[in-house]
Amino acid sequence: MEDQNISSIELLHNIKIVLVGTTHPGNIGASARAMKNMGLSNLILVEPKDFPNDQAIFRSKAAKDVVENATVFSSVEEAVSECDLVIGTSARERTVPWPIVNPREASIEVAKSLPNQKIAIVFGREDRGLTNEELGLCNLHVHIPSDPNYSSLNLSQAVQIIAYEIRLSVLGREEHEDSWDVEFANNEQTERLIDHMDEIMQAVDFYDVENPRKLLVRVRRFFKRSRIDVMEANIFRGLFSAIQKKIK
Structure with missing residues (x-):
């Protein structure tokens, strides 16, 4: 069982956390800290407004390595092009409904897709989230069901919630394992x-x-x-x- 858990923990590093158009570098650092708390380390940045920046390093605390190893892309499409499962965060209803899940359901899909598929979880801009075009690149949308009277979450809080659920599901992924005879199209x-x-x-x-x-x-x-x-x-x-x- 111990070896199985070590294998599962290593798989967490293969999951991309994609932050899009992050305005404040401190949010990048805080998100990196949330990731490392849950064993995630693959940070992707799409058009960050101010990066690199010392504030990102300062807010990351012991997750400095996650920030320093972050990869920067110019578009979401480029960042997720090789991924087989892309899950985008969404806070509102869309004109054309898309498959939408809560963090626990999303994490189960992630666990089922490992170890053979590349996975990205995409978080939008602090003020307006992801565009419809960016959400259209995703297989699923994930919504965090917060209190409607004050539903706004800080970026790093959203990363922490979803990273926590992913960790739980991946460490227990044997319960969710699924098999397929051919690789999924990326x-x-x-x-x-x-x-x-x-x-x-x-x-x-x-x-x-x-x-x-x-x-x-x-x-x-x-x-x-x-x-x-x-x-x-x-x-x-x-x-x-x-x-x-x-x-x-």
Whole structure:
């Protein structure tokens, strides 16, 4: 049992915590501290407003190494392109509903996806969260059910809550293990599939390009929710290529 736990603890380091557009460097440091408390160390920053900064190091306390080893990207799409499971934090209802879970349910999905899948948990800007386009890159949305009279959480508090739930589920992941015969398509592969389908729909005048309404959002939601595997993605891509040949 001890060896099993050591293996599980090591898996925590493979989970990316992605902070998007963080305004205050102190929040980066505090989030790094929350991560290290729960055994997470893979910090990703997307367009931070002020980084590197001594305040991030100061607020991180003993998690200085997490801050210093953080990787910076210019977009969420780039940061999660190789990930198989992407979970985005969301504090409000969307025009087109997306699969939404609470932190415990999200952590179970994370535990089921280890050790073979790359995982990212994406946290939005302090003042306005993630954009609809960024949330569209996610398979699931996670919502922390706080008191409606004062629902605002500090970024590091949100990281702490979700990191805690992930730690519990990953350490006990044998209860949630699931198997699949083929690797899941990662985010980049799924996005290419969606783009290919969009090309086909435009080629056959399936929708008005000037007024697509919510069609593409719903197509993206379908594929993200389904979490298709590589073979399924290739089947769709092959079908789309055959259609393109026929209509030329």
